[in-house]
Amino acid sequence: MKNRTYANSVHFYGILWDITALALFLLIPVGICVHLGVWPKGEFVLKGLLPVAMLFYPTSVIEVFTYTPLLGAGGTYLSFVTGNITNLKLPCGLNAMENAGVRANSEEGEVISTIAIATSSIVTTLIIAVGVVAFSPVLPYLTDDNSVFAPAFDQVVPALFGALGISYFMKHWKLAIVPNAAIILLLLCSGKLATGVLIPVGVVISLLSAHLMFKKGWLDK
Amino acid sequence: MDFKSDAFMYTVGALVVVFVIAQSVFFLVRAWRRAKELGIETSTLKKTVSSGALFTIAPAIAILATVLTLSGALGLVLPWIRLTVIGAISYEVPAAEAAIEAFGSTAGLSREVTDPTVFSTIAWVMTLGSIMPLVLVPFMLKKIQKGLGKVAAKNGKWADAMSAAAFIGLISAFIGRAVVGKGEAEIIGDGAGVMSLSALLSSMLFMFILQKIADKFQIKWLQPFAMPFSMILAMVVVMVLSLVLPESVAALEWRG
Incomplete structure (x- = not known):
């Protein structure tokens, strides 16, 4: 009897917290606009949102489906508020359940995973906050146009996607060939194409080729 | 302010x-x-x-x-x-x-x-x-x-391949721009050139090496650091190159 009460209360409070979080997060850009006295035109927001939403809305559906059974209810409600699930919350929760010797789908697993993920959220939030406060006085010197660091900051994006890319390519090199070749060809024809156009094109080409390769059995080792 | x-x-x-x-x-x-x-x-x-x-x-x-x-x-x-x-x-x-x-x-x-x-x-x-x-x-x-989650679990291999493919498609857009993308002609640092390619390749190389080291010697703490380390090291490479290379080379952007 008590068992059901706990599970139900996790859902009740989880939904309450998540909807509050949703409202709060939406208020952030509203607050920024009010404070700065500017309201961006809807078309600009849409133009920016479209290429990323095309990829991230479907992936978030997949994420919710795949991670939920592993994180447990409490862990899910917490994880999707604080994010960084694959690199942090999920391994943290799995690690804790393994150490405690409990199964993911048991109630013991549920509470252990919730405790681990909650701890992880608190620690992450504090570390980032302390770091930001500590770095805020020196940052202007680092990013100033004339500082020696400026050329490095110009190349943040290639530096990021090089590292991120190679970690995917090492695992899935067969999947990487077609989209990368297609994008480079496309850019050779029209060099000014922005990433907003290239992302959906790259994603669609990549998905099609991956699906074909899967059907042909080329992805089996 | x-x-x-x-x-x-x-x-x-x-x-x-x-x-x-x-x-x-x-x-x-x-x-x-x-x-x-x-x-x-x-x-x-x-x-x-x-x-x-x-x-x-x-x-x-x-x-x-x-x-x-x-x-x-x-x-x-x-x-x-x-x-x-x-x-x-x-x-x-x-x-x-x-x-x-x-x-x-x-x-x-x-x-x-x-x-x-x-x-x-x-x-x-x-x-x-x-x-x-x-x-x-x-x-x-x-x-x-x-x-409902069981349905996703049933087609696990296909779902894995598709989600990896989606991210690779996204990544390829940025890699393509770093290799052959055009920037604004009057701005240095935004188009594909010596600097963007150095950043891209060195960050790939560092990530490759760090992941190999972490795997081979079973260094668990290194795993989550591999990516930020590679990024920062690649940015250091760019910084050093911008100091040592002659400006005509460092600022070269092949397509503007």
Whole structure:
């Protein structure tokens, strides 16, 4: 009897917290606009949102489906508020359940995973906050146009996607060939194409080729 | 005072921190009480907390490093807020870039954002693009737990390949731009050239080496650091090259 009460209360409070979080997060850009006295035109927001939403809305559906059974209810409600699930919350929760010797789908697993993920959220939030406060006085010197660091900051994006890319390519090199070749060809024809156009094109080409390769059995080792 | 990091922005950041910690403490306390009712030993619970905290330190510092790298363009506070809630680097960068591009600039995050309208658009795109899970979870979680998740599990291999393919498609857009993309003719540092290619290739190389080292010697703590280390090392390479190479070479951008 008590068992059901706990599970139900996790859902009740989880939904309450998540909807509050949703409202709060939406208020952030509203607050920024009010404070700065500017309201961006809807078309600009849409133009920016479209290429990323095309990829991230479907992936978030997949994420919710795949991670939920592993994180447990409490862990899910917490994880999707604080994010960084694959690199942090999920391994943290799995690690804790393994150490405690409990199964993911048991109630013991549920509470252990919730405790681990909650701890992880608190620690992450504090570390980032302390770091930001500590770095805020020196940052202007680092990013100033004339500082020696400026050329490095110009190349943040290639530096990021090089590292991120190679970690995917090492695992899935067969999947990487077609989209990368297609994008480079496309850019050779029209060099000014922005990433907003290239992302959906790259994603669609990549998905099609991956699906074909899967059907042909080329992805089996 | 820079509007990207004024008192207002810091207050918003602090509010987000308070909210996240309050939610976490709320669930932590309830789960702890329930665990005691279930007869789980206090020592096990304490170990869960301490190992969870230890486990988190490295990835959290990695996230902090990401905040710092994005702060050149966006200031410290917006990346801080975005990476504290929902954010993940693979989402935030494309979102910010796409928002900047909506204004017709191809310079993206390589330039500091100084226009409040552009900045507020970035804030909107980053927020609207990332809140989907929060819309889905309240409605779907209960149903998924009742077994819908098994469908996804059944086609696991195909689903894995497709989700990897989606990310590779996204990554290829940025790699393509670093290799052959055109920037604004009068701006240095935004088009494909010696610097963008050096950053891309050195970061790939560092990541490759660090991952191999972590795998081969089973260094668990290195794993979450591989990516931020590679990024920072690649940026150091760019910095050194910009100091030692003759300017005509360092500023070379083959397509403008």
